[in-house]
Amino acid sequence: MIRYFIRRLLEAVPVFIAIVTAVFFMVRFVPGGPFDRERPVSPETLEALNKYYGLDKSLCEQYFSFLKNLSRGELGPSYKYGGWSVNEILAEKAAVSLQLGICALLIALALGLSAGFASAVLSKSKIGGALSGFSLLGICLPSFVLGPLLILVFALKLNAFNAMGWNAPSDAVLPSLTLAMFYAAWIARLARNGAIAETSRGYVRTAYAKGASRGRVYLVHIARNAIQPVVSYLGPAAAALLTGSFVVETIFQIPGLGRFFISSALDSDYTMIMGCVMIYSAFIIIFNLVSDLLLAAVNPRIASEMSK
Amino acid sequence: MSLLEVKNLKITFSARDTSTEAVKGISFRLGENESVAIVGESGSGKTVTAMSLTRLLPPPPACKVSGEISFDGTNIGSMSEKDLRKIRGRQIAYIFQEPSTSLNPVFTVGYQIAEAIRLHFPEEKNVREKVVESLREVGILEPQKRCDSYPYELSGGMQQRAMIAMALACKPRLLVADEPTTALDVTIQKQIIDLLKSVRQKRRMSLLLITHNFGIISELCERVIVMFRGNIVEEGACRDVLHNPRHPYTRALINCIPRLGARGRKLEPIDYDKL
Ligand SMILES: Nc1ncnc2c1ncn2[C@@H]1O[C@H](COP(=O)(O)OP(=O)(O)O)[C@@H](O)[C@H]1O
Numbered sequence: 106m107i108r109y110f111i112r113r114l115l116e117a118v119p120v121f122i123a124i125v126t127a128v129f130f131m132v133r134f135v136p137g138g139p140f141d142r143e144r145p146v147s148p149e150t151l152e153a154l155n156k157y158y159g160l161d162k163s164l165c166e167q168y169f170s171f172l173k174n175l176s177r178g179e180l181g182p183s184y185k186y187g188g189w190s191v192n193e194i195l196a197e198k199a200a201v202s203l204q205l206g207i208c209a210l211l212i213a214l215a216l217g218l219s220a221g222f223a224s225a226v227l228s229k230s231k232i233g234g235a236l237s238g239f240s241l242l243g244i245c246l247p248s249f250v251l252g253p254l255l256i257l258v259f260a261l262k263l264n265a266f267n268a269m270g271w272n273a274p275s276d277a278v279l280p281s282l283t284l285a286m287f288y289a290a291w292i293a294r295l296a297r298n299g300a301i302a303e304t305s306r307g308y309v310r311t312a313y314a315k316g317a318s319r320g321r322v323y324l325v326h327i328a329r330n331a332i333q334p335v336v337s338y339l340g341p342a343a344a345a346l347l348t349g350s351f352v353v354e355t356i357f358q359i360p361g362l363g364r365f366f367i368s369s370a371l372d373s374d375y376t377m378i379m380g381c382v383m384i385y386s387a388f389i390i391i392f393n394l395v396s397d398l399l400l401a402a403v404n405p406r407i408a409s410e411m412s413k
Numbered sequence: 414m415s416l417l418e419v420k421n422l423k424i425t426f427s428a429r430d431t432s433t434e435a436v437k438g439i440s441f442r443l444g445e446n447e448s449v450a451i452v453g454e455s456g457s458g459k460t461v462t463a464m465s466l467t468r469l470l471p472p473p474p475a476c477k478v479s480g481e482i483s484f485d486g487t488n489i490g491s492m493s494e495k496d497l498r499k500i501r502g503r504q505i506a507y508i509f510q511e512p513s514t515s516l517n518p519v520f521t522v523g524y525q526i527a528e529a530i531r532l533h534f535p536e537e538k539n540v541r542e543k544v545v546e547s548l549r550e551v552g553i554l555e556p557q558k559r560c561d562s563y564p565y566e567l568s569g570g571m572q573q574r575a576m577i578a579m580a581l582a583c584k585p586r587l588l589v590a591d592e593p594t595t596a597l598d599v600t601i602q603k604q605i606i607d608l609l610k611s612v613r614q615k616r617r618m619s620l621l622l623i624t625h626n627f628g629i630i631s632e633l634c635e636r637v638i639v640m641f642r643g644n645i646v647e648e649g650a651c652r653d654v655l656h657n658p659r660h661p662y663t664r665a666l667i668n669c670i671p672r673l674g675a676r677g678r679k680l681e682p683i684d685y686d687k688l
């Protein structure tokens with residue numbers, strides 16, 4: 106199992122380098138540079154800036170010095186936020202997004218799994234239909250509608266939470282709910298469809314035939330089989346949630362990483378773009394691996410395939 | 414009094430606008446320690462009859478069951494779900510056709526057998542010993558080790574043995590074996606039949622063997638019930654029916670038994686127009 110883990114990580118290294126390389130050159134082929142502002146700078150200043158940041162060198166040279174810095178864990182200075190290094194920005198902002206993302210992930214799992222399984226158990230009754238309707242709503246409702254709606258009700262009308270900001274722990278509630286809703290709804294659908302598909306399998310009949318109760322059949326026998334699509338989905342979901350969301354962080358004025366994904370690209374802040382891309386791809390790689398390991402914990406057959 | 418008594422059993426499946434009567438009012442009995450076979454081709458209603466004995470069929474409106482089923486004097490049809498669970502597995506246990514899909518893929522064989530024991534004997538202390546014992550009884554080698562195997566690690570024959578072990582673990586009074594050998598290779602089929610035979614000799618237990626193969630019943634059963642399209646068309650002692658079938662459908666089924674050494678005899682397809 107450990108060998109499998111290490112092998113997967115080693116396999117990921119070339120993929121990671123390929124992504125980083127592709128993005129490195131792509132952003133530089135896009136017209137415009139980091140110092141094209143609304144207010145034009147004089148050609149002399151521009152030349153000085155480019156020279157200072159090493160942008161006057163050939164692409165090849167730039168690429169190798171980037172790789173050299175990367176191998177030391179240095180991502181370089183941000184071109185947009187003078188005086189800040191990308192490492193500093195990532196460390197500070199990612200911590201906020203990570204907290205928000207973990208809250209959202211836990212909410213999405215708890216809400217999604219319970220709603221999904223409940224609607225499968227009650228699939229023939231009205232409650233089950235209503236639950237599955239709600240989950241469809243959760244998928245369709247965009248966060249830029251849900252977020253302001255929650256603010257309107259819980260912050261402005263009921264005064265239960267702050268409308269925006271990131272100071273008290275309670276400030277995490279509304280944004281993580283907003284962020285979680287789509288994932289909760291998606292997980293609910295995966296769990297529901299998985300559970301309903303499992304009910305017609307032979308082992309379910311066997312379980313009933315040996316005298317197991319309906320609750321036991323669902324919670325023990327069906328759940329562990331039906332949860333597998335959810336576990337596979339957890340990898341990409343966690344990567345997306347934990348790296349922050351542009352929309353949610355903008356609505357709730359949260360100083361997270363999500364906004365940098367968009368703004369760094371718009372600003373041609375080359376080093377910051379690389380930082381965002383790397384952190385996102387690293388999360389994808391790591392969380393896909395984590396979800397594969399979880400899958401192995403759920404399904405022994407997958408575990409045995411891994412230890413080969 | 415018989416152990417199992419079925420009177421005028423009708424089973425109807427309804428989809429949106431169609432309804433099919435899978436079983437059309439059959440009656441039969443099964444005595445204590447008696448072994449009876451139900452024979453009939455695919456779709457003749459054998460499985461649904463077996464399932465209805467402990468109300469394992471889907472609930473109405475999808476499936477309607479009428480008639481009377483009484484087990485040891487109690488009416489199964491009017492039982493509460495809770496009392497029914499005490500019958501399932503403990504009094505009436507099942508073996509199904511497909512061992513590979515009948516076992517839960519994500520739990521060990523030992524866990525699944527232990528579950529049956531725990532459900533019916535919650536105060537039992539030595540569950541693991543009982544599990545090992547039941548695996549040994551069905552002829553699984555290294556039962557200690559096999560306890561911790563997952564179904565996919567076992568061959569089809571071993572899986573079916575594990576299913577039998579699970580069914581026998583709670584010492585049921587009636588074992589319903591629904592085509593226990595159909596999904597297996599011919600050589601394995603013989604082993605499973607022999608196993609069922611030896612179990613029958615060791616225990617006081619009734620057996621309801623469901624099959625479409627007349628070839629395997631005479632070894633295991635005293636009586637045979639022949640089903641055709643939801644009806645019982647013939648019933649009697651195995652010997653009599655095998656040697657002297659009265660109904661043309663029975664005759665046709667018996668003609669389908671492949672016999673060793675009967676070279677030159679062609680297998681006759683059943684001509685339904687003549688029935
Ligand atoms: N879940 C079900 N829904 C609808 N019809 C069914 C269902 N199960 C069985 N049937 C019908 O009942 C009839 C008898 O099926 P079955 O008892 O499985 O036959 P056998 O076991 O003798 O091969 C079949 O014709 C089938 O169409």
Ligand SMILES: [Mg+2]
Nearest residue numbers: 456459460592
């Ligand atoms: Mg059948």
